[in-house]
Amino acid sequence: MTAMQATTSETDDLIAQHRIEAEGWSRTAREDALARATAMGLPQRRDEYWKYTRPDSLTAAEPVAAALLKSDEAPLFDGMDRLKLVFVDGVFDADASDDLSQEGLEIELLSRAEGDLHWARDLYGTLEARGQKPVERPLAAVNTAFAKEGVLIRVTGKVSRPVNLIYRRNSDSSDVMLHYCVKVEKDAEVTVLENGPAAARLNTVMEVDVADHGHFHHVRAQGRDHERRAATHVFARLGEESFFKSFTVTVNGALTRNECVIELTGDDANAHVAGACVGDGDFHHDDTVFITHDAVNCESRQVFKKVLRNGAVGVFQGKILVKDGAQKTDGYQISQSLLLDEDSQFLAKPELEIYADDVACSHGSTSGAIDEDALFYLRARGVEKHVATDLLTLAFLAEAVEEIAAEELRDAINDRLASWLERHRG
Amino acid sequence: MLSIKGLKVKLEEEDKQILKGVDLEVEAGKVHAIMGPNGSGKSTLSYVLSGKDGYEVTEGSATLEGEDLLDMEPEERAAAGLFLAFQYPVEIPGVGNMTFLRTAVNAQRKARGEEEMSAGDFLKVIRAKAKDLKIDADMLKRPVNMGFSGGEKKRNEILQMAMLEPKMCVLDETDSGLDVDAMKLVAEGVNALRTEGRGFLVITHYQRLLDHIKPDVVHIMADGRIVKTGGPELALEVENNGYAGILSEVA
Ligand SMILES: Nc1ncnc2c1ncn2[C@@H]1O[C@H](COP(=O)(O)OP(=O)(O)OP(=O)(O)O)[C@@H](O)[C@H]1O
Numbered sequence: 001m002t003a004m005q006a007t008t009s010e011t012d013d014l015i016a017q018h019r020i021e022a023e024g025w026s027r028t029a030r031e032d033a034l035a036r037a038t039a040m041g042l043p044q045r046r047d048e049y050w051k052y053t054r055p056d057s058l059t060a061a062e063p064v065a066a067a068l069l070k071s072d073e074a075p076l077f078d079g080m081d082r083l084k085l086v087f088v089d090g091v092f093d094a095d096a097s098d099d100l101s102q103e104g105l106e107i108e109l110l111s112r113a114e115g116d117l118h119w120a121r122d123l124y125g126t127l128e129a130r131g132q133k134p135v136e137r138p139l140a141a142v143n144t145a146f147a148k149e150g151v152l153i154r155v156t157g158k159v160s161r162p163v164n165l166i167y168r169r170n171s172d173s174s175d176v177m178l179h180y181c182v183k184v185e186k187d188a189e190v191t192v193l194e195n196g197p198a199a200a201r202l203n204t205v206m207e208v209d210v211a212d213h214g215h216f217h218h219v220r221a222q223g224r225d226h227e228r229r230a231a232t233h234v235f236a237r238l239g240e241e242s243f244f245k246s247f248t249v250t251v252n253g254a255l256t257r258n259e260c261v262i263e264l265t266g267d268d269a270n271a272h273v274a275g276a277c278v279g280d281g282d283f284h285h286d287d288t289v290f291i292t293h294d295a296v297n298c299e300s301r302q303v304f305k306k307v308l309r310n311g312a313v314g315v316f317q318g319k320i321l322v323k324d325g326a327q328k329t330d331g332y333q334i335s336q337s338l339l340l341d342e343d344s345q346f347l348a349k350p351e352l353e354i355y356a357d358d359v360a361c362s363h364g365s366t367s368g369a370i371d372e373d374a375l376f377y378l379r380a381r382g383v384e385k386h387v388a389t390d391l392l393t394l395a396f397l398a399e400a401v402e403e404i405a406a407e408e409l410r411d412a413i414n415d416r417l418a419s420w421l422e423r424h425r426g
Numbered sequence: 427m428l429s430i431k432g433l434k435v436k437l438e439e440e441d442k443q444i445l446k447g448v449d450l451e452v453e454a455g456k457v458h459a460i461m462g463p464n465g466s467g468k469s470t471l472s473y474v475l476s477g478k479d480g481y482e483v484t485e486g487s488a489t490l491e492g493e494d495l496l497d498m499e500p501e502e503r504a505a506a507g508l509f510l511a512f513q514y515p516v517e518i519p520g521v522g523n524m525t526f527l528r529t530a531v532n533a534q535r536k537a538r539g540e541e542e543m544s545a546g547d548f549l550k551v552i553r554a555k556a557k558d559l560k561i562d563a564d565m566l567k568r569p570v571n572m573g574f575s576g577g578e579k580k581r582n583e584i585l586q587m588a589m590l591e592p593k594m595c596v597l598d599e600t601d602s603g604l605d606v607d608a609m610k611l612v613a614e615g616v617n618a619l620r621t622e623g624r625g626f627l628v629i630t631h632y633q634r635l636l637d638h639i640k641p642d643v644v645h646i647m648a649d650g651r652i653v654k655t656g657g658p659e660l661a662l663e664v665e666n667n668g669y670a671g672i673l674s675e676v677a
């Protein structure tokens with residue numbers, strides 16, 4: 001191990017920059033992760049899944065400085081009843097956070113977890129490691145090895161009050177890795193919300209293990225932080241008749257790479273991943289999704305919509321892998337972009353790989369402009385051009401936003417998108 | 427009310443003249459009908475009046491109560507009181523019919539410096555008017571024109587007209603695709619709006635609609651011009667003899 005670190009430390013990159021500091025229960029998992037990362041090497045432009053997104057700024061030793069954005073908009077989930085955990089530049093802020101106790105939840109900070117958290121020891125790095133095949137995700141292994149903070153959540157009952165991971169940042173050069181483990185036990189249910197500007201450079205990994213009949217809902221807002229860069233990974237494993245739903249809204253951000261790797265291992269499981277993003281100018285947004293069906297009668301949906309203008313770039317790489325024996329699979333994938341001008345770009349790589357014969361899988365990808373006939377129709381009724389354009393743009397995003405189950409959250413996201421559109425007109 | 431003088435229009439993209447000098451005067455309180463062979467330029471006239479892209483006015487003018495229409499954005503023309511019932515109403519996925527209409531009503535009010543209509547008042551008014559046109563509540567909830575039958579789309583146009591209460595209504599083949607009963611509903615909808623201050627320009631191919639909406643004046647358009655103008659009897663002549671006679675007479 002130390003030998004490997006020695007060789008990489010000669011190059012000035014992300015891996016060389018860090019040392020494993022944690023002792024105790026996660027130590028072995030971290031050392032394994034470092035070995036994985038070192039063996040894989042950091043992402044390169046020539047890698048198959050990094051063709052459309054430059055990894056350099058994510059793998060460099062130091063983050064690119066990102067100016068802080070002043071905003072007088074109230075944070076997204078303000079006003080909702082939720083369990084707040086606040087991280088400022090990656091450091092837990094106990095004063096701003098709620099007391100970490102809630103019926104139906106065992107919840108602990110990664111930096112504080114000691115002793116025999118056997119469920120966490122079994123999960124930490126496990127789903128990330130499983131998710132390295134067949135496509136390598138070195139940044140996630142780096143996170144497992146070095147993340148200093150994060151949250152371990154074990155869900156034992158139906159929890160209606162969401163857990164809200166709230167990010168703030170005060171530094172224009174913070175480089176943050178956060179690692180989350182969520183274990184949803186049999187019949188249990190939880191909603192995890194994430195929002196706020198986290199860091200100049202953010203690397204998160206969330207491992208979600210959903211047992212039979214468990215429900216996991218995830219709504220994340222990566223918002224209003226123009227210059228930040230982020231690489232996020234969600235790894236999930238789903239048991240029988242379980243439900244996994246993850247939605248991400250992204251408004252601006254210089255670079256975002258959101259990877260989602262899901263394994264449906266129990267029969268009749270459901271996985272829905274969706275995203276709505278809006279980018280103006282210096283904006284590069286990449287959704288890379290890999291869903292593996294390895295059980296019978298499972299359903300998966302991928303719904304991604306991107307609105308791009310002034311040279312913004314959107315990337316979608318989505319794969320459905322149906323393993324031998326995963327009969328009655330219902331796989332749906334759609335990725336669409338609305339290009340508000342000719343300078344913007346959408347790059348899509350939809351993939352299906354199917355080894356079972358009784359499956360229904362569909363995928364589609366489109367790129368288009370505002371429908372001129374619809375625009376004229378609205379204007380002919382008196383709706384001003386920019387209002388009509390916003391209406392049509394929100395309508396375009398609606399299919400993704402509708403993937404959010406809770407109406408209150410859906411409305412909050414729609415309001416965010418509408419106010420972004422208002423601020424970014426023609 | 428609506429005054430069109432020597433209007434000449436070509437396509438923006440190609441060198442094709444479509445309107446070759448249209449003169450037309452619709453007075454307040456009157457219903458004018460335009461008939462004419464396919465491709466003679468009737469829809470083009472309605473689009474140019476309402477401000478659709480793709481056409482270039484090379485000569486002439488069009489004014490609404492003295493205001494130059496051709497100089498305005500489409501939404502300004504609507505706020506000034508012009509309404510076009512489309513020959514082919516557009517389907518708009520993701521935009522609810524209600525949201526759309528309320529946005530439109532209030533946008534026009536705002537543009538005219540009037541107070542916006544409250545959600546409650548709007549609901550009350552639209553429910554009553556929808557009922558008159560036999561448009562059920564479910565159709566109001568659906569996205570604009572999505573999955574509407576041809577006849578339902580046309581009734582929806584009339585509902586919009588009733589909600590927006592324009593000064594000058596241009597109806598482009600609102601009767602096409604309507605069954606006999608729906609035609610009566612639409613005609614009743616139009617007749618209910620016939621007032622002293624409002625003008626109508628009804629484009630149609632059939633006398634049948636004009637049985638219900640009695641026109642004051644009938645125009646025949648051919649090859650981009652109004653070639654003949656007369657009373658309601660002109661529509662009957664077209665119904666009975668087609669355009670051949672009229673066209674040879676003016677040639
Ligand atoms: N955007 C366009 N591109 C090409 N040709 C056009 C365009 N718009 C109109 N035209 C042509 O102009 C002519 C007039 O068309 P218009 O639709 O105005 O006819 P109309 O009188 O409404 O016919 P109909 O009774 O069939 O509805 C036609 O020859 C049509 O093909």
Ligand SMILES: [Mg+2]
Nearest residue numbers: 468469470513
């Ligand atoms: Mg026509």
